[in-house]
Amino acid sequence: MTPLAGYLLVAALLFAIGLAGALTRRNAILVLIGIELMLNAANLNLVAFWRYGPHPELLTGMMFAIFSIAVAAAEAAVGLGLVIAIYRHARTTDLDEINRMKG
Amino acid sequence: MNVVFWILAVITVFGGLMAVTLKNTVHCALALTVAFAGLALLFLELDAQFAGFAQILVYIGAVAILVVFAILLTRGSETPSEGIFSRTWFTGLLIAAAVFAVLAWAVLNSTAALPHETSAPAVSVQQIGSALMGRYVLPLEIVALLLTAAMLGAVMVALHEKGEQK
Numbered sequence: 205m206t207p208l209a210g211y212l213l214v215a216a217l218l219f220a221i222g223l224a225g226a227l228t229r230r231n232a233i234l235v236l237i238g239i240e241l242m243l244n245a246a247n248l249n250l251v252a253f254w255r256y257g258p259h260p261e262l263l264t265g266m267m268f269a270i271f272s273i274a275v276a277a278a279e280a281a282v283g284l285g286l287v288i289a290i291y292r293h294a295r296t297t298d299l300d301e302i303n304r305m306k307g
Numbered sequence: 308m309n310v311v312f313w314i315l316a317v318i319t320v321f322g323g324l325m326a327v328t329l330k331n332t333v334h335c336a337l338a339l340t341v342a343f344a345g346l347a348l349l350f351l352e353l354d355a356q357f358a359g360f361a362q363i364l365v366y367i368g369a370v371a372i373l374v375v376f377a378i379l380l381t382r383g384s385e386t387p388s389e390g391i392f393s394r395t396w397f398t399g400l401l402i403a404a405a406v407f408a409v410l411a412w413a414v415l416n417s418t419a420a421l422p423h424e425t426s427a428p429a430v431s432v433q434q435i436g437s438a439l440m441g442r443y444v445l446p447l448e449i450v451a452l453l454l455t456a457a458m459l460g461a462v463m464v465a466l467h468e469k470g471e472q473k
Contacts, residue, residue, distance in 0.1 A: 220407030225327025227399025260428035278457030
Protein backbone atom coordinates (compact mmCIF):
# COMPACT_ATOMS: atom_id res chain seq x y z
CA MET A 205 0.00 0.00 0.00
CA THR A 206 1.37 3.39 -0.96
CA PRO A 207 1.49 6.15 1.68
CA LEU A 208 -1.17 8.15 -0.17
CA ALA A 209 -3.59 5.19 -0.10
CA GLY A 210 -3.07 4.94 3.68
CA TYR A 211 -3.96 8.61 4.18
CA LEU A 212 -6.98 8.28 1.89
CA LEU A 213 -8.22 5.26 3.86
CA VAL A 214 -7.85 7.09 7.18
CA ALA A 215 -9.74 10.06 5.71
CA ALA A 216 -12.50 7.76 4.40
CA LEU A 217 -12.84 6.11 7.81
CA LEU A 218 -12.99 9.49 9.56
CA PHE A 219 -15.60 10.69 7.04
CA ALA A 220 -17.73 7.60 7.66
CA ILE A 221 -17.46 8.09 11.45
CA GLY A 222 -18.53 11.72 11.08
CA LEU A 223 -21.43 10.74 8.81
CA ALA A 224 -22.54 8.04 11.27
CA GLY A 225 -22.42 10.60 14.11
CA ALA A 226 -24.38 13.17 12.13
CA LEU A 227 -27.05 10.63 11.17
CA THR A 228 -27.48 8.73 14.43
CA ARG A 229 -27.12 11.17 17.34
CA ARG A 230 -30.10 12.93 18.91
CA ASN A 231 -28.29 16.01 20.20
CA ALA A 232 -27.94 18.82 17.63
CA ILE A 233 -24.45 19.74 18.91
CA LEU A 234 -23.26 16.17 18.33
CA VAL A 235 -24.59 16.36 14.77
CA LEU A 236 -22.47 19.48 14.27
CA ILE A 237 -19.45 17.61 15.71
CA GLY A 238 -20.03 14.89 13.10
CA ILE A 239 -20.13 17.49 10.33
CA GLU A 240 -16.85 19.00 11.59
CA LEU A 241 -15.24 15.54 11.45
CA MET A 242 -16.41 15.11 7.85
CA LEU A 243 -14.94 18.50 6.85
CA ASN A 244 -11.65 17.57 8.50
CA ALA A 245 -11.51 14.26 6.64
CA ALA A 246 -11.89 16.17 3.36
CA ASN A 247 -9.03 18.48 4.40
CA LEU A 248 -6.82 15.46 5.06
CA ASN A 249 -7.51 14.24 1.52
CA LEU A 250 -6.59 17.64 0.06
CA VAL A 251 -3.31 17.89 1.95
CA ALA A 252 -2.37 14.25 1.19
CA PHE A 253 -2.94 14.76 -2.56
CA TRP A 254 -0.92 17.99 -2.40
CA ARG A 255 2.00 16.18 -0.71
CA TYR A 256 2.14 13.15 -3.01
CA GLY A 257 0.88 14.70 -6.24
CA PRO A 258 3.01 16.41 -8.88
CA HIS A 259 3.93 20.13 -8.56
CA PRO A 260 3.60 20.67 -4.80
CA GLU A 261 5.35 24.05 -5.24
CA LEU A 262 2.10 25.45 -6.73
CA LEU A 263 0.49 25.02 -3.25
CA THR A 264 -2.98 24.33 -4.70
CA GLY A 265 -3.99 21.52 -2.34
CA MET A 266 -2.72 23.22 0.78
CA MET A 267 -4.38 26.53 -0.12
CA PHE A 268 -7.64 24.66 -0.67
CA ALA A 269 -7.27 23.09 2.78
CA ILE A 270 -6.52 26.45 4.43
CA PHE A 271 -9.56 28.12 2.83
CA SER A 272 -11.64 25.10 3.80
CA ILE A 273 -10.53 25.50 7.43
CA ALA A 274 -11.59 29.17 7.34
CA VAL A 275 -15.02 28.33 5.87
CA ALA A 276 -15.48 25.50 8.41
CA ALA A 277 -14.81 27.97 11.25
CA ALA A 278 -17.54 30.26 9.91
CA GLU A 279 -19.87 27.28 9.57
CA ALA A 280 -19.23 26.20 13.17
CA ALA A 281 -19.98 29.68 14.52
CA VAL A 282 -23.27 30.03 12.61
CA GLY A 283 -24.30 26.42 13.29
CA LEU A 284 -23.77 26.67 17.04
CA GLY A 285 -25.54 30.05 17.06
CA LEU A 286 -28.52 28.36 15.40
CA VAL A 287 -28.46 25.52 17.96
CA ILE A 288 -28.51 28.05 20.80
CA ALA A 289 -31.41 29.95 19.15
CA ILE A 290 -33.39 26.72 18.71
CA TYR A 291 -32.67 25.72 22.31
CA ARG A 292 -33.95 29.06 23.55
CA HIS A 293 -37.11 28.66 21.48
CA ALA A 294 -37.90 24.96 21.98
CA ARG A 295 -36.08 24.35 25.32
CA THR A 296 -34.42 21.25 23.87
CA THR A 297 -31.61 20.25 21.48
CA ASP A 298 -33.10 16.80 20.89
CA LEU A 299 -33.60 16.55 17.13
CA ASP A 300 -36.34 13.91 17.50
CA GLU A 301 -38.40 16.47 19.46
CA ILE A 302 -37.85 19.37 17.05
CA ASN A 303 -40.24 18.28 14.30
CA ARG A 304 -42.24 21.44 13.54
CA MET A 305 -41.23 24.21 11.16
CA LYS A 306 -43.86 26.51 12.63
CA GLY A 307 -42.88 28.28 15.84
CA MET B 308 4.13 3.54 5.62
CA ASN B 309 6.02 4.35 8.77
CA VAL B 310 5.17 3.77 12.42
CA VAL B 311 4.43 7.46 13.12
CA PHE B 312 1.66 7.50 10.53
CA TRP B 313 -0.03 4.44 12.03
CA ILE B 314 0.17 5.80 15.59
CA LEU B 315 -1.33 9.14 14.47
CA ALA B 316 -3.99 7.40 12.40
CA VAL B 317 -5.04 5.27 15.39
CA ILE B 318 -5.18 8.35 17.68
CA THR B 319 -7.26 10.31 15.14
CA VAL B 320 -9.74 7.53 14.37
CA PHE B 321 -10.07 6.64 18.06
CA GLY B 322 -10.75 10.28 18.94
CA GLY B 323 -13.35 10.54 16.19
CA LEU B 324 -15.03 7.31 17.24
CA MET B 325 -15.20 8.41 20.88
CA ALA B 326 -16.53 11.85 19.81
CA VAL B 327 -19.63 10.32 18.23
CA THR B 328 -20.26 7.42 20.65
CA LEU B 329 -19.67 8.73 24.19
CA LYS B 330 -22.70 9.41 26.41
CA ASN B 331 -21.64 12.65 28.07
CA THR B 332 -21.56 15.56 25.60
CA VAL B 333 -18.61 17.27 27.33
CA HIS B 334 -16.59 14.06 26.96
CA CYS B 335 -17.55 14.07 23.28
CA ALA B 336 -16.11 17.58 22.91
CA LEU B 337 -12.86 16.46 24.58
CA ALA B 338 -12.61 13.42 22.27
CA LEU B 339 -13.23 15.76 19.32
CA THR B 340 -10.24 17.82 20.45
CA VAL B 341 -8.12 14.64 20.44
CA ALA B 342 -9.24 13.92 16.86
CA PHE B 343 -8.40 17.50 15.80
CA ALA B 344 -4.94 17.24 17.39
CA GLY B 345 -4.31 13.93 15.64
CA LEU B 346 -5.29 15.50 12.33
CA ALA B 347 -2.97 18.47 12.94
CA LEU B 348 -0.11 16.03 13.60
CA LEU B 349 -0.99 14.14 10.40
CA PHE B 350 -0.75 17.46 8.51
CA LEU B 351 2.71 18.01 10.04
CA GLU B 352 3.67 14.45 9.03
CA LEU B 353 2.63 15.39 5.46
CA ASP B 354 5.11 18.35 5.50
CA ALA B 355 2.23 20.85 5.52
CA GLN B 356 3.45 22.83 8.53
CA PHE B 357 1.30 25.89 7.86
CA ALA B 358 -1.91 23.87 7.49
CA GLY B 359 -1.04 21.89 10.63
CA PHE B 360 -0.57 24.97 12.79
CA ALA B 361 -3.66 26.61 11.28
CA GLN B 362 -5.57 23.45 12.22
CA ILE B 363 -4.33 23.70 15.83
CA LEU B 364 -5.16 27.42 16.08
CA VAL B 365 -8.58 27.29 14.42
CA TYR B 366 -9.94 23.92 15.50
CA ILE B 367 -8.43 23.28 18.94
CA GLY B 368 -8.25 26.96 19.80
CA ALA B 369 -11.62 28.15 18.52
CA VAL B 370 -14.04 25.46 17.30
CA ALA B 371 -13.57 23.12 20.29
CA ILE B 372 -14.08 26.05 22.69
CA LEU B 373 -17.21 27.11 20.76
CA VAL B 374 -18.60 23.58 21.04
CA VAL B 375 -17.98 23.54 24.81
CA PHE B 376 -19.69 26.95 25.13
CA ALA B 377 -22.70 25.71 23.17
CA ILE B 378 -22.93 22.56 25.32
CA LEU B 379 -22.85 24.58 28.52
CA LEU B 380 -25.38 27.13 27.22
CA THR B 381 -27.86 24.43 26.17
CA ARG B 382 -27.47 22.11 29.16
CA GLY B 383 -26.65 19.44 26.59
CA SER B 384 -24.39 17.52 28.97
CA GLU B 385 -27.41 15.92 30.63
CA THR B 386 -27.83 12.46 29.17
CA PRO B 387 -31.41 12.05 27.92
CA SER B 388 -33.34 9.19 29.50
CA GLU B 389 -34.46 7.70 26.18
CA GLY B 390 -30.91 7.14 24.92
CA ILE B 391 -28.40 9.16 22.93
CA PHE B 392 -29.14 7.75 19.48
CA SER B 393 -32.11 8.78 17.38
CA ARG B 394 -34.96 6.49 16.40
CA THR B 395 -33.55 5.97 12.91
CA TRP B 396 -30.03 5.14 14.07
CA PHE B 397 -29.87 1.81 12.22
CA THR B 398 -30.52 3.43 8.83
CA GLY B 399 -27.90 6.09 9.55
CA LEU B 400 -25.32 3.48 10.50
CA LEU B 401 -26.11 1.51 7.35
CA ILE B 402 -25.67 4.59 5.14
CA ALA B 403 -22.34 5.47 6.81
CA ALA B 404 -21.07 1.89 6.39
CA ALA B 405 -22.10 1.89 2.73
CA VAL B 406 -20.31 5.22 2.15
CA PHE B 407 -17.15 3.89 3.79
CA ALA B 408 -17.32 0.67 1.76
CA VAL B 409 -17.60 2.60 -1.52
CA LEU B 410 -14.76 5.01 -0.61
CA ALA B 411 -12.43 2.23 0.57
CA TRP B 412 -13.23 0.15 -2.53
CA ALA B 413 -12.45 3.13 -4.77
CA VAL B 414 -9.13 3.85 -2.99
CA LEU B 415 -7.97 0.23 -2.94
CA ASN B 416 -8.84 -0.31 -6.60
CA SER B 417 -6.98 2.77 -7.83
CA THR B 418 -3.73 2.30 -5.87
CA ALA B 419 -1.71 1.93 -9.08
CA ALA B 420 -3.11 5.15 -10.56
CA LEU B 421 -2.44 7.27 -7.43
CA PRO B 422 0.50 9.68 -7.67
CA HIS B 423 3.41 8.93 -5.36
CA GLU B 424 6.05 11.65 -5.45
CA THR B 425 8.65 10.84 -2.83
CA SER B 426 10.60 14.10 -2.51
CA ALA B 427 9.32 16.21 0.36
CA PRO B 428 8.22 19.66 -0.86
CA ALA B 429 10.16 22.51 0.73
CA VAL B 430 7.56 25.24 1.25
CA SER B 431 8.38 28.29 3.34
CA VAL B 432 5.81 30.51 5.03
CA GLN B 433 7.08 33.34 2.82
CA GLN B 434 6.01 31.41 -0.28
CA ILE B 435 2.58 30.80 1.23
CA GLY B 436 2.27 34.49 2.07
CA SER B 437 3.18 35.65 -1.43
CA ALA B 438 0.81 33.07 -2.92
CA LEU B 439 -2.00 34.36 -0.68
CA MET B 440 -1.23 37.95 -1.67
CA GLY B 441 -0.73 37.15 -5.36
CA ARG B 442 -2.46 34.22 -6.99
CA TYR B 443 -5.04 33.64 -4.23
CA VAL B 444 -5.83 37.23 -3.31
CA LEU B 445 -9.45 37.12 -4.54
CA PRO B 446 -10.38 33.99 -2.50
CA LEU B 447 -8.63 35.57 0.50
CA GLU B 448 -10.79 38.71 0.24
CA ILE B 449 -13.94 36.60 -0.20
CA VAL B 450 -13.05 34.56 2.90
CA ALA B 451 -12.56 37.80 4.84
CA LEU B 452 -16.03 38.95 3.76
CA LEU B 453 -17.51 35.54 4.58
CA LEU B 454 -15.99 35.52 8.07
CA THR B 455 -17.34 39.01 8.79
CA ALA B 456 -20.80 38.02 7.55
CA ALA B 457 -20.71 34.76 9.54
CA MET B 458 -19.69 36.61 12.72
CA LEU B 459 -22.52 39.14 12.34
CA GLY B 460 -24.95 36.36 11.44
CA ALA B 461 -24.01 34.22 14.44
CA VAL B 462 -24.46 37.19 16.79
CA MET B 463 -27.82 38.12 15.22
CA VAL B 464 -29.11 34.53 15.37
CA ALA B 465 -28.04 33.93 18.96
CA LEU B 466 -29.27 37.31 20.28
CA HIS B 467 -32.14 37.30 22.74
CA GLU B 468 -35.54 37.45 21.10
CA LYS B 469 -37.54 40.59 21.87
CA GLY B 470 -40.16 40.24 24.57
CA GLU B 471 -38.57 37.11 26.01
CA GLN B 472 -37.56 37.90 29.57
CA LYS B 473 -37.47 34.59 31.36
